Amino acid sequence: MASRLFGGFLKRRTDVQRSVAALRSQCSGGRQHVNGVDLHFELTGAGKHGVLLLPGALGSARTDFGPQLKSLSKETFTVVGWDPRGYGRSRPPDRDFPPDFFERDAKDAMDLMKALGFSKFSLLGWSDGGITALIAAAKNPGKIRKLVVWGCNAFVSQQDMELYDAVRDVSKWSARMRQPMEEMYGAEVFAKLWEAWVDGISEYTHRPEGSICMELLPLISCPTLIIHGEKDPMVPNFHPQYLLKHIKGSRLHLMPEGKHNLHLRFADEFNRLVEHFLDE
16 A cells, blocks of 8 residues: 555655766755754756755655756756755754744745845745745745745645555565665664654644644745646645635646656656746
8 A cells, every 4th residue: 555655756766866967967066054054955057047946755955856956947047956954965963843844944945045145036845845835935925936836735634644654664665665765864764754754744633624834825925836746646636726725826737647756757847837937
């Protein structure tokens, strides 16, 4: 069950491995001290339009956004990918999941871009990174040009928790599914970190309506594109519909064959769609 549900979710990390070698010759980056931690970032392109890529749970810029760092227009955009605190190469510190971990990531992301010299920019957020992007856009309306989110949710339902609990125990995953994360974190740390994430996200079920950021959605004022893969096994389709209804002026683009990692599996189509939206 877990393998069937989650194979596409973790396959993202193996899908982009072929791009990493090429990225090393195209990206600059480093570490920036922000809010008491050193955050790792990747930077590519020299365009006037700044874009921040926000990765999913346990993810990093290179594991989650290889095709975007490589192929989004270098002339139009300056693209920044980051590893949130405790993820990827932004360690130490060890990752934890306090009740405000999404808000903390949103503040870190905004302050990182400020430290890098960006006063106004767009956000591309996937999965957990999409939630972070929603919060950042709502709380910083004057600083966000445009917002693109996919594979994310503003609340946690009982159906969501059943999906998360089905994949809580990584020892039940296939070796292929575990490999990318074990290479990044080590097998023991990865297992503990993933279980901590499931515990962290489950805490939202104790809030009214399971809200993560439902009350913030009406505060988002920038042009917003919601993308949803109609075969996403981890995000039921009522989530993008809820975002569409509660983010004023937003639009929804459905990808019939898209799963959770649609930006990797259909990278060319995704990149064209995003570039067109950002450049409108």
